[in-house]
Amino acid sequence: MAYTRFYSLWKNDPDVSTPISAESLNHIEEGLESAHNTLEGRLSDAALNGTYVRTVNDIAPDSDGNVTVTGSGSGTVSDATTSTKGVVQLAGDLAGTASAPTVPGLAGKANASHTHAQSDVTGLSTTLAGKADLVGGTIPQAQIPAVAVTEFLGAVASQVEMLALSGQRGDWCTRTDLGTDWQLIAEPSSTFANWRERTYPASPVSSVAGRTGAVTLSTADITDMTTVGSNVAKATDAAAARAAIGAGTSNLAIGTTGTTAAAGNDSRLSDQRTPTDLSVTNAKVASNAAIALSKLATGYVQGSSNGTPTTLTVWVGTEAQYTAIGTKDPATIYFRTA
Numbered sequence: 001m002a003y004t005r006f007y008s009l010w011k012n013d014p015d016v017s018t019p020i021s022a023e024s025l026n027h028i029e030e031g032l033e034s035a036h037n038t039l040e041g042r043l044s045d046a047a048l049n050g051t052y053v054r055t056v057n058d059i060a061p062d063s064d065g066n067v068t069v070t071g072s073g074s075g076t077v078s079d080a081t082t083s084t085k086g087v088v089q090l091a092g093d094l095a096g097t098a099s100a101p102t103v104p105g106l107a108g109k110a111n112a113s114h115t116h117a118q119s120d121v122t123g124l125s126t127t128l129a130g131k132a133d134l135v136g137g138t139i140p141q142a143q144i145p146a147v148a149v150t151e152f153l154g155a156v157a158s159q160v161e162m163l164a165l166s167g168q169r170g171d172w173c174t175r176t177d178l179g180t181d182w183q184l185i186a187e188p189s190s191t192f193a194n195w196r197e198r199t200y201p202a203s204p205v206s207s208v209a210g211r212t213g214a215v216t217l218s219t220a221d222i223t224d225m226t227t228v229g230s231n232v233a234k235a236t237d238a239a240a241a242r243a244a245i246g247a248g249t250s251n252l253a254i255g256t257t258g259t260t261a262a263a264g265n266d267s268r269l270s271d272q273r274t275p276t277d278l279s280v281t282n283a284k285v286a287s288n289a290a291i292a293l294s295k296l297a298t299g300y301v302q303g304s305s306n307g308t309p310t311t312l313t314v315w316v317g318t319e320a321q322y323t324a325i326g327t328k329d330p331a332t333i334y335f336r337t338a
Helices: 022-034 104-108 124-129 159-163 227-234 238-244 319-324
Strands: 003-006 009-012 152-156 172-175 180-184 195-197 313-317 332-336
Touching (some): 159 172, 313 319
Parallel strands (some): 313 332
Antiparallel strands (some): 172 180, 180 195
């Protein structure tokens, strides 16, 4: 097979019977030449006319059907950008080849599914030695640290005495000079700012008969109670209460019948009540009472001095007795028997 080039065309020379004729060879060369233009990396419109290209090296054509590959013309691919696909270099510990990449750093890593001995974990044995043990899911009492218990530190009469107390957070005391309780909210107890005064509702009752808390009183706790009052308070029934106040054994109820006692405002006990017959004695008649004559019994007379009603005394005696009277009473009538 022989070809000679005559100017820009190939010719079959000397043999004209070749596997590819000179015309076919020239046609191939013309097609290859027309598939490129002077623009680097750009296929000509004539080469792509009537041809639908999906992608070239994963780069899609633009709206005009052109596919542009940015490069130096030496066959290399440029780095990818935010808008253009290209080469991306992966950061990390990579090795191997493009067809068989490896990551040497993974050689010392643990498998996703594995088991380890306790000694394989650095410091694990030391850390586990300081943990609390569980017995039946709970921490043994011996391994529980000391727990602070709130306690009453006592009563003090001043701030100085309070700051001298030795306590821990939560402990409290009573300030008798203020009548309030103070609780330790921080340590040390010698710092006044670490104490907080407890607040109370308005008009609090801090104690009952000198007692605080859940108080149960007896009559002995009420120091200003009289003996009678104490006996009444301790009386177990009405009879004992009456005996305590000296009321005797009467147990009459207040009422208006024969088995009851009259109330103090009963109308029958008023000064206007009419006394029963023959119930008024001389002692009950007020001095100088103007009692009408009609109220007196038969046989009584009314005295009169020159027509004016007056009280007269009737005197009866002997002549000698009459003579012995020095000054005679003008309101006395004297009768001499002999």
